[in-house]
Amino acid sequence: MSTNPRVVHKRRETITALPLYHSGHLLKKLTKEKDFKRFYGELRGATLFLYKDDTQDTYTEKVDLEQLKSMELDSSYKKKEPTIFTLSLSTEELQLKMDNPDTGEVWRGFILTVGKKEIPSKLQLLPGQMMQLKETLNQERKRNPKLCRAPTLPPRPSFLQPSGSGNNSPSPSEEKSAPELPACFFDVTRQEAEKMLKENPENGSIILRPSTLAHNYALTLKQHTPSGPAVKNYRLTSTNSGFVIELETPVTVSSLNDVLKYFLEKTGYHLHPYVVSQPYDTRIEASPAPKCISITSPTPKQVPKAQVAPMIRSKTKEELQPPPEPEDNDYVVPDDGDLKFVNLESELKGVLKLRRQNFYAECGQKEAANYENQTKRKTLSNTMEWTTKNSTT
Numbered sequence: 001m002s003t004n005p006r007v008v009h010k011r012r013e014t015i016t017a018l019p020l021y022h023s024g025h026l027l028k029k030l031t032k033e034k035d036f037k038r039f040y041g042e043l044r045g046a047t048l049f050l051y052k053d054d055t056q057d058t059y060t061e062k063v064d065l066e067q068l069k070s071m072e073l074d075s076s077y078k079k080k081e082p083t084i085f086t087l088s089l090s091t092e093e094l095q096l097k098m099d100n101p102d103t104g105e106v107w108r109g110f111i112l113t114v115g116k117k118e119i120p121s122k123l124q125l126l127p128g129q130m131m132q133l134k135e136t137l138n139q140e141r142k143r144n145p146k147l148c149r150a151p152t153l154p155p156r157p158s159f160l161q162p163s164g165s166g167n168n169s170p171s172p173s174e175e176k177s178a179p180e181l182p183a184c185f186f187d188v189t190r191q192e193a194e195k196m197l198k199e200n201p202e203n204g205s206i207i208l209r210p211s212t213l214a215h216n217y218a219l220t221l222k223q224h225t226p227s228g229p230a231v232k233n234y235r236l237t238s239t240n241s242g243f244v245i246e247l248e249t250p251v252t253v254s255s256l257n258d259v260l261k262y263f264l265e266k267t268g269y270h271l272h273p274y275v276v277s278q279p280y281d282t283r284i285e286a287s288p289a290p291k292c293i294s295i296t297s298p299t300p301k302q303v304p305k306a307q308v309a310p311m312i313r314s315k316t317k318e319e320l321q322p323p324p325e326p327e328d329n330d331y332v333v334p335d336d337g338d339l340k341f342v343n344l345e346s347e348l349k350g351v352l353k354l355r356r357q358n359f360y361a362e363c364g365q366k367e368a369a370n371y372e373n374q375t376k377r378k379t380l381s382n383t384m385e386w387t388t389k390n391s392t393t
Helices: 006-017 102-117 129-141 174-178 190-199 257-266 336-392
Strands: 021-031 037-044 047-051 061-064 068-073 083-089 093-098 206-210 217-225 229-237 242-245 250-252
Touching: 021 102, 021 129, 037 102, 037 336, 047 083, 061 083, 068 102, 083 102, 093 102, 102 129, 190 206, 190 217, 190 229, 217 257, 250 257
Parallel strands: none
Antiparallel strands: 021 037, 021 093, 037 047, 047 061, 068 083, 083 093, 206 217, 217 229, 229 242, 242 250
C-alpha cells in the first residue's frame, strides 16, 4: 500500500526545514554517463533533492544550485518531445531531462531563479507561474539575505560613473586594490553584453564585464565558427597574484590587460576589443548674426543710497546774507582779530594826519608869501594898464 503524499511531505519536512518551491518527475545523469535515471525531484531552497520516487522519505542524491554557473538548452524546442538541459556547476556537469518543453521551461525558471538569485529575462510561462517565481525569489532573499544580496561589482570606469554619485565612491583601500580596467570593460550583465556584440559587430567582439561573484570578472566574445557566429562567456577569477582564466587548463595572468592580450593571441588577432564609436558631425552651420544691443537701457538703473547719517549742507556765498547794518545808537562789537585791525588803522590815520599838518604848515608860509607877491604884481600891472589907457584917450 502506497503512502499518502501528504504524509511523505511531512516526513521530508522533519528532515529538512528548507522551503519547497517546486517538485515533479525528471531524469538526470552526469555528462560522462550514458543513460538517464528517473527521479522525483524537489526544489527546496537552493538545493535540488532527488528521490527514487515520490513515496521515498529520504533523498538519494542532491544538487547544490549555489554552484550553478550556467544552464544551457541542448536540444531544440520541439513540441511533445523531451527537453534536455546541461547544468554547469563548479565541480561537475550534469544533464536534466524533462518529458516535454512546457515542464522543462518551468524547471528552468525555478532553477535559474534560486541559482542566480534573479528571475530570467526570457521565459515562456503563464502569469501565475511568473508570480510563483517572484514569491520564490522573495522567500530566498528573506531566508538567506547574505547570499541573496546583490553581489559586489568591481569598480566602474570613470566614463560610466553617473553624476552626483559621491555616496557610492569606494574607500581609499578599495581604490588602491582596484585593478586597471581596459577600455573594453563595461558594467553590464551577461545578456546585455551578448546583445551589444550582436547588434554592433563593427565596434568589436570582446567585452570585459563584472561577474555575478564578488570581486570577479567575466569575458564575453563573439567568434565566427564553421557553423556560424557563436557567443561565448569565460570566467575570470581574481587572486592575490592576478587572475585565473578558467579553461580546461587554467591560465594565470597578472592583470586584466594580460587577459585581453591572451585571448587576442589565442584567436590569431581576428577579434578586437569592443569600443564604442564616437559620433562625428557632418554639417557646418553658419553662426547667427549678433543681436543689436541698445545703449540706453529700458529701465534706468537706480543708484543705491548710502547708508550713512545725513550731513548739514554748508550754504554758498549767494545764499549767505549780508550782516545787518547797525541802527542808530547801536554799536558793533568786533571780535579780537577785528579789534586789533581797528587799533592799527586808527594809529596809522593819526600819524598821517600829523604829517599832513606839518606839511601844510611849512607849505603855507611859502604860499602866503608867493600870494602876496603875486597880488602886488597884479595890482601894479593893473595900475599901469589903466594909466596907459587914460593917457591915450
